[in-house]
Amino acid sequence: MKKSLFIPFLLFVIVSCTSKSSVENETTDATDAVSTIRVTDFRPQVVNNIPKTYVEKAKFPIIDMHSHDYAANAQDIADWVKVMDAVGVEHTAVMHCSWIGRPFEEVVEAYAPYKDRFRLWCCFDYTDIDTPEGLAASLATLERYHAMGAVGIGELGDKGEGDLYARPVEGRDIHIDDPRIKPLIEKCAELKMPISIHIGEPIWMYLPIDETNDGLPNGAVWHVDTTNCMGYYGLVNTFENAVRENPSTIFIACHYLNMNDDLPRLGAMLDKYPNMYVDIAARVAESAHTPRATRDFLIKYQDRVLFGTDNGMTADMYRNIFRVLETNDEHFYIHDFNYHWALSAFNLPDEVLKKIYHDNAERILTEYK
Numbered sequence: 001m002k003k004s005l006f007i008p009f010l011l012f013v014i015v016s017c018t019s020k021s022s023v024e025n026e027t028t029d030a031t032d033a034v035s036t037i038r039v040t041d042f043r044p045q046v047v048n049n050i051p052k053t054y055v056e057k058a059k060f061p062i063i064d065m066h067s068h069d070y071a072a073n074a075q076d077i078a079d080w081v082k083v084m085d086a087v088g089v090e091h092t093a094v095m096h097c098s099w100i101g102r103p104f105e106e107v108v109e110a111y112a113p114y115k116d117r118f119r120l121w122c123c124f125d126y127t128d129i130d131t132p133e134g135l136a137a138s139l140a141t142l143e144r145y146h147a148m149g150a151v152g153i154g155e156l157g158d159k160g161e162g163d164l165y166a167r168p169v170e171g172r173d174i175h176i177d178d179p180r181i182k183p184l185i186e187k188c189a190e191l192k193m194p195i196s197i198h199i200g201e202p203i204w205m206y207l208p209i210d211e212t213n214d215g216l217p218n219g220a221v222w223h224v225d226t227t228n229c230m231g232y233y234g235l236v237n238t239f240e241n242a243v244r245e246n247p248s249t250i251f252i253a254c255h256y257l258n259m260n261d262d263l264p265r266l267g268a269m270l271d272k273y274p275n276m277y278v279d280i281a282a283r284v285a286e287s288a289h290t291p292r293a294t295r296d297f298l299i300k301y302q303d304r305v306l307f308g309t310d311n312g313m314t315a316d317m318y319r320n321i322f323r324v325l326e327t328n329d330e331h332f333y334i335h336d337f338n339y340h341w342a343l344s345a346f347n348l349p350d351e352v353l354k355k356i357y358h359d360n361a362e363r364i365l366t367e368y369k
């Protein structure tokens with residue numbers, strides 16, 4: 001009886017809202033749009049009535065363990081400090097490497113007026129590293145940079161062809177477990193300088209550029225062709241060898257070791273190696289499209305994770321990260337990251353936030369000394 005009353009009502013709604021011809025036209029237009037809108041043009045606007053939280057300043061003081069010499073001049077540095085004050089960043093690690101930095105001596109000079117706000121990191125000098133003289137010179141340079149204020153080494157960067165981030169010469173075919181640089185890594189332990197290293201790229205950059213690639217927009221742009229170089233898991237092995245063979249040296253794997261796709265594997269490595277840390281720099285989208293798995297990981301490894309940005313100097317850049325770490329917002333897009341994924345935030349407990357924002361970095365930079 002109920003059923004027979006309900007059917008006419010449904011029919012009435014359908015007939016009164018649409019005509020047959022308009023349904024046909026809309027269907028045709030919609031089909032066209034679905035087949036012609038490009039993934040890179042996909043810019044959905046969230047219509048849900050759900051919380052959208054603006055975090056102006058971080059809940060706790062921050063040590064940013066992954067940034068670079070983005071400032072073009074003294075005014076840029078002064079402006080950067082104002083932004084850091086506004087968003088709550090106490091110190092920023094300025095890591096110097098060939099494709100973005102200038103000679104270390106110039107970096108020291110440029111940031112000298114704000115010595116208490118920036119901590120400088122230097123590179124390994126691989127000049128003539130194959131010869132005893134070259135190695136001795138490289139060790140001497142490391143000691144000199146340390147005396148000039150370098151607190152760590154980095155960002156080293158190996159995407160398959162060796163540490164190409166180094167300066168004044170690139171470390172082509174020099175991976176982190178290369179016996180030639182073991183004396184440098186041991187020297188870092190002696191000088192209490194942690195080593196920050198970028199290994200590989202996120203997994204989507206290695207997958208086929210086709211409709212099955214879940215990270216397609218960036219997977220295509222940053223695709224890694226491993227025909228003539230070491231692939232991702234080979235690189236992870238070099239990193240693991242170095243961490244295992246140098247237990248007195250602290251290693252920081254940048255960007256979650258580019259292993260956001262396999263946090264259980266990353267966690268197993270952290271379980272095994274107490275001298276290993278990860279930073280979360282520049283992996284907002286790669287982590288916030290799996291918010292529950294990432295939240296669990298960050299809570300479980302709250303003593304081993306470091307805050308980092310690696311993405312310029314604007315206040316909005318910092319605030320996007322705070323929103324992801326601090327709030328409980330869900331289903332939002334940050335199109336700057338060039339993925340099509342909707343993101344959700346982690347709502348981290350205060351004690352975890354405090355460690356990731358500040359305390360873990362402070363421990364590495366002071367207690368390790």
Ligand SMILES: [Zn+2]
Pocket residue numbers: 066067068155310
């Ligand atoms: Zn970086």
